[in-house]
Amino acid sequence: MMQLLRRALGVGLLLLAAVWATPAAYAQDPSGQLEVRFLDVGQADAILVRCPDGSHYLLIDSGDTRYPGSSKAFRQALLDEFRDRPKKLALVVASHPHADHIGSMQWVLETFDVDVYVDNGQKFDSALWAKLDKVRRRQVSDAEITYVAGKKTGFADLAFCPQVGVRLLVPWAVRELSNTNDRSVVVSLTYGKTSFLFGGDAEEHAEEVMVNDFEPGEREHLRVMVLKAGHHGSDTSSTLPFIAAVNPKTVVVSSGKKEVGTNARYKHPRHSTMQNYNNWLRNHDEGEPSSQPGRVWAYDKPGKRWRQIERRRGLWVTPEDGTVVMLSDGEKIEIRTEKTGAQVSVSP
Numbered sequence: 001m002m003q004l005l006r007r008a009l010g011v012g013l014l015l016l017a018a019v020w021a022t023p024a025a026y027a028q029d030p031s032g033q034l035e036v037r038f039l040d041v042g043q044a045d046a047i048l049v050r051c052p053d054g055s056h057y058l059l060i061d062s063g064d065t066r067y068p069g070s071s072k073a074f075r076q077a078l079l080d081e082f083r084d085r086p087k088k089l090a091l092v093v094a095s096h097p098h099a100d101h102i103g104s105m106q107w108v109l110e111t112f113d114v115d116v117y118v119d120n121g122q123k124f125d126s127a128l129w130a131k132l133d134k135v136r137r138r139q140v141s142d143a144e145i146t147y148v149a150g151k152k153t154g155f156a157d158l159a160f161c162p163q164v165g166v167r168l169l170v171p172w173a174v175r176e177l178s179n180t181n182d183r184s185v186v187v188s189l190t191y192g193k194t195s196f197l198f199g200g201d202a203e204e205h206a207e208e209v210m211v212n213d214f215e216p217g218e219r220e221h222l223r224v225m226v227l228k229a230g231h232h233g234s235d236t237s238s239t240l241p242f243i244a245a246v247n248p249k250t251v252v253v254s255s256g257k258k259e260v261g262t263n264a265r266y267k268h269p270r271h272s273t274m275q276n277y278n279n280w281l282r283n284h285d286e287g288e289p290s291s292q293p294g295r296v297w298a299y300d301k302p303g304k305r306w307r308q309i310e311r312r313r314g315l316w317v318t319p320e321d322g323t324v325v326m327l328s329d330g331e332k333i334e335i336r337t338e339k340t341g342a343q344v345s346v347s348p
């Protein structure tokens, strides 16, 4: 069974290690590759990670309840993946309690055997969250799940599977942040020389904390190959100092389609943010000609209109690309998209 070992480090951080059960005999088909799937769930987030051993899974966020088709797409993707295997998730992270991140989280807890459940530790005023939290508390008291409250834990290495490092980074644990988006739990994942950063909807204040207030040992976990752009490509996230600290080779924006559902109000991604990522990738591209061209929609806030923008190689957007699948062998990452059929390889 799951055991937790907590140990205070010199800098007052917590290290948390979980011991996982030996995988059963079912999963003997490991490709030896880490698979990271940015599911196309519209104006929402949902990321499913499968270990190179083929049997351990990490889920970050669970789509929305309001955006058309989001719940259905999310649940179908998970049911398809687990059709022939035990419905078991080693780690589940709810980045923060907004509906476009915890949309199907109660369903996840009730449908899957979850080992460790992480949220940001915030009490939130919504019926969706209250129902989820009731289930979460019952499963904790029945010892079905191990619960990690992000704000309290702050920084921790979460056991996931052999060879893959998962580090929890919580800006809210370092400085008081009033905005729920800024209270997002951030996850840094490493496999060999390849690495990923998932920051939920962390906005500029949280980014500033990460860049300026993190200890050097924590800050090094920000520097990754693959960045999931904060807050669906909004202009309230993805500040230039943060992009520079992350130093990404490739960036994924998970957002809704132009003027569809909740994105008629939010209008993600923003043109200025896409332009910033385009500029970053242009300056850091090692010259391979673009095999992934394509104009994508972004909202120009000052101009008050949607505009198409020519995106650089390495910039992915779920409304145009559909689900974005990344396969890492620890040396390089092969990226392919469901809708556009693009195939690109990225090296550290």
Ligand SMILES: [Zn+2]
Residues within 6 Å of the ligand: 044, 045, 098, 100, 101, 201, 231, 232
């Ligand atoms: Zn969101």
